Amino acid sequence: MSSTAPEAKFTEETVLWVKQHTPKLMSFAITRPKTYRFSAGQFSRLGFRDGEGFIWRAYSIVSAEYADTLEYFVILVENGAMSKLLAQMQAGQTILLDKTAFGFLLPERFTDGEDLVMLSTGSGIAPFLSMLQQPTLWERFTHIGLVHSVSYAKELVFQEYITGLSQHPLLAERITKLKWQPVVTREIVEGALSQRVPALIQNGHLATGLQLEFSPQHTRFMLCGNPTMVADTFKTLLSMGYTMHRNKLPGHIVMENGF
Ligand SMILES: Cc1cc2nc3c(=O)[nH]c(=O)nc-3n(C[C@H](O)[C@H](O)[C@H](O)COP(=O)(O)OP(=O)(O)OC[C@H]3O[C@@H](n4cnc5c(N)ncnc54)[C@H](O)[C@@H]3O)c2cc1C
Ligand SMILES: NC(=O)c1ccc[n+]([C@@H]2O[C@H](COP(=O)([O-])OP(=O)(O)OC[C@H]3O[C@@H](n4cnc5c(N)ncnc54)[C@H](OP(=O)(O)O)[C@@H]3O)[C@@H](O)[C@H]2O)c1
Structure with a gap:
């Protein structure tokens, strides 16, 4: 389910599933707001609230342009701040999605x-x-x-x-x-x-x-x-x-x- 304050640059999405391929490789999917547009080859900025601020990182979208959900493939890097949060992530949790998709790998x-x-x-x-x-x-x-x-x-x-x-x-x-x-x-x-x-x-x-x-x-x-x-x-x-x-x-x- 997407929710957002209209002035915010991001929406709050729900993690739908998480699949651990190996200890350092994982895939996951999140809800896709109807308003989220992207071209195949672009990346999302995903984030979490982190203390009083936020942490944001870029992740390429694995899903097709016409998919109902957004899937990602992630390599967890040792001592990485975002990797630590993603390693603990579970279905049902909230994740932040920048409203804009980025990139020119088209x-x-x-x-x-x-x-x-x-x-x-x-x-x-x-x-x-x-x-x-x-x-x-x-x-x-x-x-x-x-x-x-x-x-x-x-x-x-x-x-x-x-x-x-x-x-x-x-x-x-x-x-x-x-x-x-x-x-x-x-x-x-x-x-x-x-x-x-x-x-x-x-x-x-x-x-x-x-x-x-x-x-x-x-x-x-x-x-x-x-x-x-x-x-x-x-x-x-x-x-x-x-x-x-x-x-x-x-x-x-x-x-x-x-x-
Ligand atoms: C345009 C773009 C698209 C990206 N798409 C993806 C994606 O689809 N999947 C993904 O896992 N990451 C992707 N990344 C990397 C991602 O944004 C984070 O940097 C990564 O998840 C690590 O974040 P961190 O905070 O844990 O560690 P950070 O402190 O950000 O990174 C620590 C170090 O880990 C290494 N590293 C970072 N990402 C990777 C990686 N993917 N593979 C191997 N080594 C890495 C680098 O040496 C980096 O200096 C993308 C980055 C960019 C710029
Ligand atoms: N400490 C280590 O020994 C070690 C080993 C692997 C990964 N890591 C770290 O673990 C994280 C994820 O690693 P990863 O293996 O998924 O990603 P990666 O290090 O980017 O390796 C993925 C592939 O890219 C190749 N590659 C790397 N540099 C290249 C270059 N200059 N030209 C052509 N091919 C190149 C690698 O070959 P090679 O196998 O020949 O490198 C490997 O086949 C990173 O943070 C990485 O630094 C550490």
């Missing part, structure tokens, strides 16, 4: 190109899970590559969700467009690549794994996750002739630091 910003490659580490997969539920994305691109890099296999918590997209009533017919490549950097795992994303782009193993040919003409990249991954990948792509996309100067890369 696939519709690309007006040309044929294949979309989504590169993520850790919780950076969240905005891509939202985008994948938008039928317009599947109409727009010939192929959609999804890459998720984690340190350990147990952190690949969305494998089932991704393979389950073939049962999604709006996507089933187009699911062959999806190319999924997990990356596990600190363990050898069958079916997963084991180097970091920039190295995998440079040596061609990522393109091979996705069964796609990367080229400035055809490929558009979206990056989200660890800021050092975003910076290193951006540098690698620049060295290969790709450029940052700007609305007034179309290019090949859009990106967002996941923390």
